[in-house]
Amino acid sequence: MEATLTTAVKQRIRSIDTLRGIIMVIMALDHVRDFYTNVPFDPLDLSKTTPWLFLTRWITHFCAPTFVFLSGTSAFLSLSRRTNKNAAAGFLLRRGLWLLLLEFTIIEFGWTLDVGFHMLFAQVIWAIACSMLFLAFLIWLNLKPGTIAIIGLILIFGHNSLDSIKSSSLGHFQLVWLILHEQGFYQINQYEGAFLLYPIVPWIGVMAAGYGFGTFFKLEPHARQALFVKIGLGCLALFLVLRVFNIYGDPFPWEQQHVWWKNILAVIKCQKYPPSLLYLLMTLGISILALAGLEYTNNWLTRIFTVYGRVPFFYYVPHIYLVHVSQVIVALSLGFTVKQLQEAGMSVPKGWGFDLPVIYLIWIIIVFILYFPCRWFMKVKERRKDWWLSYL
Structure with a gap:
């Protein structure tokens, strides 16, 4: 078993890289839609949406939870090389x-x-960074991966019991609760x-659970494949019952709903902010089956x-600029005018935007353009082991 783990951490797990790549590509679709759409309403609004528009938005829901979860798994595989826990936490x-x-800069x-x-x-x-800081603290405490996973699962399963707490009722602690568990706006000063x-929360729990999940890669590929099927189906079964x-x-x-297909969409329309x-259960269950x-x-x-x-990070930052700058140019x-775009911000300027076929075409073009620099940088990371490459 120990020899298997040693082999696993010395070699990249192809299934992890492939799944992470799939979600990075899907993620770009959501951002292209954000900047190029002509739809002024939420695609998940069942009173206005179409099945294709809904699913175009819904499929991108898999990106954040899968990436955060796999970040925890990758952290386990990477940090297993380090015998010094303080070095790993650092x-x-x-x-x-x-x-x-x-x-908050670039x-x-x-x-x-x-x-x-x-x-x-x-x-x-921001969520990934905070999750890394939390995971670093748990590792610094010298907790075992199984214990870290349990902490993560407690956060995942228990945080919805806190939904009734609202930041508006917490006075000076409003910002604290917005950071922890409620999406919202906070005025820093007049500017x-x-x-x-x-x-x-529960993103920090998702990464912690992913860290514990990394221990399953100690198993032989056939054994872990069978286990992943059981875990994935278990997540989906629990999702459906609840x-x-x-x-x-x-x-x-x-x-x-008054239309049958909207009943299906209503069931799979779950809250993302916070997840x-x-x-x-829905997104990670399917992602674990994909693994x-x-x-x-x-x-x-x-x-x-x-x-x-x-x-992924080398892809993430340029794709934001490519999507946004190209939108401004078009x-x-x-x-x-620049004023119209500034006033609209990240919403849809009046009269602007394209239908889904054009959105999909722009998405494919942007992903295609980014393939070549990503392939080049992948080769650089394979050839060189400079310390700074691990931060990109």
């Missing part, structure tokens, strides 16, 4: 702080193109504000996805 601490810095500017940084958005990189899009009967796990119970238990399916899959398509999956070429 690496995660430094990486988490580094991501926080980038989230990444923030890519989203807003606002040199004054008047609005700070705490998004997925600046912050929007907490990703409250950190969701169909509206027992627990999401602050918004599904309601009967409810049912949201995580099982990818265990022995190796073809030209999976190898393409693996390129993105091996350099908008200006169509007669929109």
Whole structure:
């Protein structure tokens, strides 16, 4: 068993890289839709949406939970090489702080193109960074992976019991609760504000659970594949029982719709901000099944996805700029003014945008363009072991 673990941590697990690459590609679809859509309403609004529009948004729900979960798994596989727990915790601490810095500088500017940084958005990189800091603390405490996983599962399964607590009732502690468990806006001063899009609970639990999940890669591929199928199906079965009967796990119970297909969409429409238990059971259950399916899959398509999956952060930052800057260029070429775009912010300017076929075409073009620099950087990381490469 120990020899198997040693082999696993010395070699990248292809299924992890492939799945991570798939979700990075899907993630770009959501961001292209954000900037290029002509739809002025929430695609998940069942009173207005279409099945195709709903599913275009819904499929991207798998991105954040899968990436955070796999980040925990990758942390276990990577840090297993380090015999010194303090060194392992220190690496995660430094990486988490580094991501926080980038989230509110380079990444923030890519989203807003606002040199004054008047609005700070705490998004997925913020959640990943905070999760790394939390995981670093747990490792520093010298907790075993199984114990860390239990802490993560407690946060995942228990946090919806706190849904009734609202930041508006907490006075001076309002910001604390927005950071922890409630999406919302906080006015910093008369010039600046912050929007907490990703409250950190239960994201910190998702990464902790992923860290414990990494121990399953001690098993031989066939054994872990069978185990992943059982875990994935178990998550989906629990999701269906809790969701169909509206027992627990999401602050918004599904309601009967007047059209049959909307009933299906109502069941799978779960809260993302913060991610409810049912949201995580649904998305992670399917992702764990995907890990099982990818265990022995190796073809030209999976190898393409693996390129993105091996350099996710190198892909993430440029894709924001490519999507946003290209949107500005197209908008200006169509007669929109800079003022119109600034006033609209990240919403849809009046008269702007395209239907889904064009959205999908732009998405494919952007992902294709990014393949070549990502492939180059992947080769760089394979050839060189410079310390700074682990931060990109």
